[in-house]
Amino acid sequence: MMKRFCKSLLLLIFSCFLFGGAVLEAAPVRLRSIWSNGRRNVNxxxxxxxxxASVSRSASQIVLTQGxxxxxxxxxxxxxxxxxxxVNLCFPLLRQGQTPYIGQIDYNNVLAPYLGSKRVYKHPVGRIVLDPGHxxxxxxxxGQRLQEKTITLNLTNRVARILRSYGYKVDLTRTRDATLSLDARSAYxxxxxxxxxxxxxxxSAADRSVRGIETFCLTPEGAASSNSGKPDPRKYAGNAKNPQNFLLAYNIQRSMLAQTRTTDRGVKFARFAVLRDVRCPAALVEVGFVSNRYDEANLGSAAYQDKLARGIAAGILNYHRSLAR
Structure with missing residues (x-):
């Protein structure tokens, strides 16, 4: 009996060392992994x-169902x-024989936060800083008629009003048409x-047919950003909140889509300067392509801006509420 207990304890300690404390919330002690393409991948x-979660598989996809x-x-x-x-992953899903493997970085920072208990990531949410870009x-x-700096300020004010109505303290990095560096925004x-x-x-895009919304969070250390295939080992202050960053970005993207029914360009990872040094969970939202005539028309509409604002605010609310589960 004692021998079996000691063996289980050693496996538990090894799992904690290998995968980090967040994984222990729901993951099995015996979580098999392989080393491939220069990185560890989890079964x-x-x-x-x-x-x-139950699993169903075909030649083309693997489906996990949990509630x-x-x-x-x-x-x-x-x-x-x-x-x-x-949801854009940091690395492609691998398959060894009939067994699928997800990158350990994606497991730790995407899958485990999403399917596991959110309580392990719980933190106070009272003061929110919104940053109107540019x-x-x-x-x-x-675009043909609109400038980004004007859209972002108008939209951010709408989001702030909604969040304040729910009792949050909301600050804006700029409240007027003022020049502000990227470093100043995170420092604020x-x-x-x-x-x-x-x-x-x-x-904006050179291809004027491209449209839709996307939400970014900071790329985890050791991972490749969504628009890059090259992993980067550098760790920034913002990486201390990797799981929360993803959960925030996901909730905002999902809520914006529910409000607008527009094209989903996904939750993505990037090392944007404005996200790197923020010491709290953070996300960057791209609300549409001003280079696309349909998106620009929508972005110039007060009714559509209200939908976007409700989506961003609802995403923040859903993120906060999810931390109790």
Whole structure:
């Protein structure tokens, strides 16, 4: 009996060392892994069992079902769908024989926070800093009629009014058409002792057919950003909140989609300067492509801005409420 207990204790300690404290919330002690492509990858079937999720598989996809949650993965693809919201992974899903493996970084910072108990990531949410992108001499991107700096300020004010109506203390990094550096924005949030930071932006693309919304969080250390295939080992202050960053970005993206019914470009990872040094959970929202005539028309509409504002605010509220579960 004592020998069996000691063996289990050693496995528990090893799992804590290998995967970090967050994983122990729901994952099985025996979580098999392999080393491939220069990184550790976790057995997705073991992970599903640890979170009480059932698994169905076909040649083209692996589906995890946990209560109302439905996660769809595809072998060799660098994205998945969590309840129909596109989630870009740091690394492609691997398959060894018939067994699928998810990158350990994705397991720790995406899968475990999403399927496990959120209580392990709980923190106070009272003061929120919203950051209207660009301003002053920096107009940001521009379309046929609209400038990014104007859209972001108008939209951020709408979000702030909603959040204040729920009792949150909300500060804006700028309240007028003023020039503000990226470093100054994150520094403002840190001085204000923000519990959450959300930066609001407008997108643009050379291909004018591209449209839709996407939400970014800081790329975990050792991972590749969504628009890059090269992992980066650097760790920033913002990486201390990797799981919360993802949960915040996911909730905002999902709520914006529910409000607008527009094109889903997914939850993504990036090492944006405005996210790197923030010492609280943070996300950056791209609310549409001003280079696309449909998106620009929507972004110029007060009714559509209200939908976006309600979506961003609801995402923040849902994130906060989820931490109690």
């Amino acid at each position: 997705l079937l073991d992970a599903a069992a640890g979170f009480g 109302k949650n439905r996660l769809v993965f595809q072998p060799d693809k660098r994205y998945a769908y969590f309840n129909n919201v596109r 301003g002053g001499r920096d107009r940001g991107t521009a 949030a840190n001085r204000a002792k923000a519990d959450l930071f959300v930066s609001i932006h407008v997108n």
